Structure formats: structure tokens, C-alpha cells
Amino acid sequence: MIAIVDYGVGNLFSLESSFRCIGEKAVVTSDREVIRRADRVILPGVGAFEDAARKLRESGLDRVVIEEAESGKPLLGICLGMQMLFERSFEFGEHQGLGLINGSVKAIRDVIPTDLKIPHIGWNSLSFGKEKSPLFRYLNEGDYVYFVHSFYGADCDESVIATTEYGATLTAAVSNKNVYGTQFHPEKSGEVGLAILRAFCEM
Amino acid sequence: MITKRIIPCLDVKDGRVVKGVNFLGLADVSSPVKLAQFYSDNGADELVFYDITASAEGRALFTDILREVASHIFIPLTVGGGINTVDDFDRVLKCGADKVSVNSGAIRNPDLIYDAARRYGSQCVVLSVDAKRVDGRFRVFAKGGRENTGMDAIEWIRRGVESGAGEIVLNSIDTDGVKQGFDLEMLDAVCQVVDVPVIASGGAGCQEDFIKLFHALPKVDAGLAASIFHFGEVDIHDLKRTLRQNGIEVRMTQNKEN
Numbered sequence: 463m464i465a466i467v468d469y470g471v472g473n474l475f476s477l478e479s480s481f482r483c484i485g486e487k488a489v490v491t492s493d494r495e496v497i498r499r500a501d502r503v504i505l506p507g508v509g510a511f512e513d514a515a516r517k518l519r520e521s522g523l524d525r526v527v528i529e530e531a532e533s534g535k536p537l538l539g540i541c542l543g544m545q546m547l548f549e550r551s552f553e554f555g556e557h558q559g560l561g562l563i564n565g566s567v568k569a570i571r572d573v574i575p576t577d578l579k580i581p582h583i584g585w586n587s588l589s590f591g592k593e594k595s596p597l598f599r600y601l602n603e604g605d606y607v608y609f610v611h612s613f614y615g616a617d618c619d620e621s622v623i624a625t626t627e628y629g630a631t632l633t634a635a636v637s638n639k640n641v642y643g644t645q646f647h648p649e650k651s652g653e654v655g656l657a658i659l660r661a662f663c664e665m
Numbered sequence: 666m667i668t669k670r671i672i673p674c675l676d677v678k679d680g681r682v683v684k685g686v687n688f689l690g691l692a693d694v695s696s697p698v699k700l701a702q703f704y705s706d707n708g709a710d711e712l713v714f715y716d717i718t719a720s721a722e723g724r725a726l727f728t729d730i731l732r733e734v735a736s737h738i739f740i741p742l743t744v745g746g747g748i749n750t751v752d753d754f755d756r757v758l759k760c761g762a763d764k765v766s767v768n769s770g771a772i773r774n775p776d777l778i779y780d781a782a783r784r785y786g787s788q789c790v791v792l793s794v795d796a797k798r799v800d801g802r803f804r805v806f807a808k809g810g811r812e813n814t815g816m817d818a819i820e821w822i823r824r825g826v827e828s829g830a831g832e833i834v835l836n837s838i839d840t841d842g843v844k845q846g847f848d849l850e851m852l853d854a855v856c857q858v859v860d861v862p863v864i865a866s867g868g869a870g871c872q873e874d875f876i877k878l879f880h881a882l883p884k885v886d887a888g889l890a891a892s893i894f895h896f897g898e899v900d901i902h903d904l905k906r907t908l909r910q911n912g913i914e915v916r917m918t919q920n921k922e923n
Contacts, residue, residue, distance in 0.1 A: 475761040479736040509786055579860055581788060581831070584886065585668045585710055585916040606668065606916040608741060610788045627666055650763065652705065652740050652918065 464488040464663070465500035469521045472508040477540070480649040484656055486663050494526045502663065503530055507542030511553040511567065511613070514542055524560060531562050536665045537641045544636065544643030545613060553613050562641045565618030570611070574629030581612040586626045586646075588634055595623035596665065597635065597642050600657035607634070607644075607651040607658075614645065640665070666914045669879050670710040670887035671901055672864065673894040675700060677746075678717050680726035682895075701734045704894070708901045708918045709740065713766070713834075713889065716746030717809075728760045735761020745793055749773070754781050758789070766791040766834060769807045772814055775828065782829025787861075792830035794822055796851060797838035803851055810838045818851075823858045833859060834889065836866040844870025844893070847878045852885055862886040869893055872907045879913045 464481055466474055468490045481488035488504070489496060497503060505527055507514050518524045531537045539547045548559045551567035559567070571580055585606040590598055609626070615633035624635040626646075635644045642662065648655035675682050675697060682697050701712055714734070716727045724747065735742060744757040745766030754765045765785075771777050771792060782790045795810040796803045796818035803818035822833055835855050837848030847865045856863055865878055866889040875888050893899045905915040 473758050473761070473763075475732075475759065476735055476739065476763075479761070480739050483737065483739070508788075579862060579886075582667065583788065583832075583862060584670055586666065587668075606918075649739055650741050655739055 463500050464502045464504060465497040466490045466504045466506060467497060467518075467523055467527060468492045469514070469518045469523050471514045471517055471542070472506050474506055476649045477504065477506055480656060480659055481663075484660050484663070486659075492521060492523065494523065497523070497526050497530060500530075500535075502536045502538070502665070503527065505537065505539040505543035505546060507540065507546060508610075509542060511542065511545060511551040511559075512555065512557050515546060515551075515557050515559065518546065528560055528562065531560075531641050534640050536662060537562070538662050539641075539643035540649070541611065541645060541647055544645055545615065547636070547641060547643045548615060548618070551613065563615070563618055563621050563636050563638050563643060565621065565636075566616050567613050568616040570614050570628070570630075570632065573614075573632075578629045581610055582628045582632070583610045584608070585651075586628060586634075588624045588626060590624055591622070595635070595637055595642075597637065597644075597658060597661050598624065599661050601654060605654045607646040607648070607654055609634075609646045611645055615643070668710070668914045668916045669885075669908065670864075671708070671875070671904060671915070672711045672713055672743075672887050672889040673704050673709050673901070674713040674715060674866070674889050674891045675895075676715045676717050676891070677727055677730060679720075679723045680730055683717070697730045698733050698737060701738045704901070705738045705740050708905050708916070710887070710916055711741040711743065712738070713743045713745065714762075715766075716744070718747070728756060731757060731760040731762060743791055745791070748777075750777070751780050751784060754785060754789070758785065764789055764791050764832065766793045768793040768795065769809075771825065772805065772807050772816070775824070778825055778828040778830050782831070787829045787831035790830050791832045791834055792822065792825040793834040793836065794818060794825075795836050795838055798851075803854065806838060810836075810841075819854050819858055822855055826859045826861050830861065832862045832864065834864045834866055837868060840868030841866075843868055846870065846874040847888070849878065849881050852878075852882055856882060856884040864889050866890070869899070872899055872904050875904060875908060876911050876913065879908065880911070
């Protein structure tokens, strides 16, 4: 069973449906016991970092997510959920993250040419570098996924498992042992996205 | 590289897709779920569902359909039609929509854009504008393009983005249905004043119209059309192949039909 952590941000309908579509049972939950019993954990998120980090902390689920990750359980953060895995974010001030991935979350605006639009929204292609992560075992170099974001994971070279090009090379996905994060939305990336979720379920 | 998006638009009335569709090999051609699946399998980058129902029963049917579509199709879904309040946003977002498009509802209540953007984020709020030339100026038309509001379209769009709209769908009434190409002049005027994605709508008749659009206006992010896709006059997979051959970056997918 997969626990999709519900801490009051974002729309989890598609995420839940996408697991059903690949034949996996997923539960949207804020119950720490359910999260502890789950085989895998998804940390979703949309919106502003500060607000989401506060809600996760206030719900007490931040501790549960960290404990489960440290116990070796596969964890996947998606979009803002990926950014929350980092040590800190510089989105409107400085805010603390979960610290499961080394690095910071910074504004795309500061690293791309000014004529490019923010947010980086739409379908963009993935590059995997030298070694392909098991998360992407069913993917090919250059496959397209769907992004919507204005901030990106920085200073995390040792954790990057995929990048995308948008006026600069941006972090598209990260991993640190059993902890994974995708900046893009697998649940909105068609067959390619479902193949990523399938690979995650096989870990 | 970020790709140009190709977006089919489906009008739904009382739970069925209207405007007639003419797909070979699809038994139930007006089933929104089957159509959405067909488009998703054939390379559509996003789908727009437009609720043109007037009745409350029809509205309930629409959300049922949306939920059904979102349970099976995993590409971005934009929903429009009958969006007048933040509660309307809530209603369709809970059923799996990713973006919500406002048109007449925002004209009646311009705060709607700001309120929705604050609650759900700008990436969720699409401002859809029907515009037409009147005495040499672009004017905003309401109620499905029937009523001239007298508002200047460029100014209205600029203000909409200021209020928090994260994307613009510009439908030119002048070129809509004529199939002689997108309204490049009107689109250019809009691209000059906004820095959010602009989706061109109205006028596409063939593949060349999309090539012209993206070559002439690199700032346009997507092309939207309805009948030419529904009637199979333009196959999205073929269109994307042609765009790519012409140096326009698009997302290629495997064509399941082949």
C-alpha cells in the first residue's frame, strides 16, 4: 500500500487515480499509523513553500515522513513535495525543509535569461547523465514530462538524477538512497509519468 | 527545451461532447472519456473541457464526466464554462481539473481572478478572452462572443495577468471558424503586453496554420482547436511530426493507432 501524505495542500485526485491506473493501492491520508504501515510514501505539494512547510510541521507529519525515510522506506516527493525534501528554500525569505536531500531551493529567475517566462510550465525533456536511476528504468533519454514551477533544487549535484533545459540546466529529479524527488508531475506526464510511478512501486 | 503545446478543446453539453465528432474506429464518438483517451493516446499535450450546459442537472453530469476523465487520463486538464465563483473553482478542481478557465465570470466580477489566484495559485487560473475588431480596436466580447462589452481586449488581458491569471487563451472571433489561420496580429498585440503563456485559439484550418503561428510568434506557447481535430482534418500526431520537421520543438509520443 502507498500512503499519499495529505497535509492540506494540493489536489491529490490525479495522484491517487494514477496509482489505481497502474494497479497499485494508494491511500490519501493524514493518519500517521497508515503512513507507518505503508510500503511506500508519497509527499505531494503545490503552492508556496512557506505555507506548505508550516502545514506539514503543524500536522506533525514532518517527523513521520523523516522517520519513515530514515527507516529505509521508499519516499517520493513530487513538485513542491520534492522541494520540501531539501535543507532549505529561498522562496520569499528563508525557510527550513526536511533536510533529506542536501541543497537549497532557489528562484529560476536568477539563473535563466530574462526573456524566458516564469513559471517554467509545460512539457520538457529529461536528461539522465551517465547513470540512469532505477526510478527511470522504463524511460528513454529525452522523454517528456510535465513541469509547473518557479523555483528549483540547487547546490545538490550529488543527488541529481535528471535534469531539464530551460535557459539553464535545471534539476528535474533527485535521489538520496531510498528518498526520491521529481520536480515535474508524473501523474500529469502521460505514459512516461505512469512508468516512473510503476518503477517507484517496484523499489 | 520546453515544447509548444497542441490542445484539443471539447465542448460538453448534458454529459456528451457536442459539435459532432467524426472519428473512425470510435464506437461512441460523443463519449468524453473515449475522446479524451483517444486524444491522449494520439499526442495531445493537454485537454480543455468546456461546459456549455445551462442546467444544474447538466452541471452535475459535467463534474461526473470530469471525474471519470481525470481517473483515466493523466495529462493536464483545463476546465471552463460556467465558472463564476471561487466555489466553482473548488468544484472542478476536486474532480481532477488542473487549471480553470474564466471568461464571462471574470468580466462580471474581475475580483474572481485575484481571489482564485490567491487561493489556488496563478498556475491554476486561465483567463480566456473572446476578442473581435471593432472600429480598428480589439474589443472583449462576453456570453460566448455574442455581446460587445466595449472593453479594450489588450488592456483587459494586461489587467487580468496583473490580478493573477497565469495563462491566457485568446480566441479571435474574427478568425474563428474561417479556417484561414490564427489571428497573428491580435496574438502579437497580446504577447507584447504579457509574460505568461499565451494560447492561440480560433482560425486553424490545416497544419500550415500551426507552423505559421509558431514561426511568426515565438512567444505563443500553444495552439488550441476543436473541429479540425474532432473531424480528423488534422491528426495531432502528424501535425507534431510536421512541426518538428519545421524546427518547432514538440513532444513526440508513440502513436498507438499505428
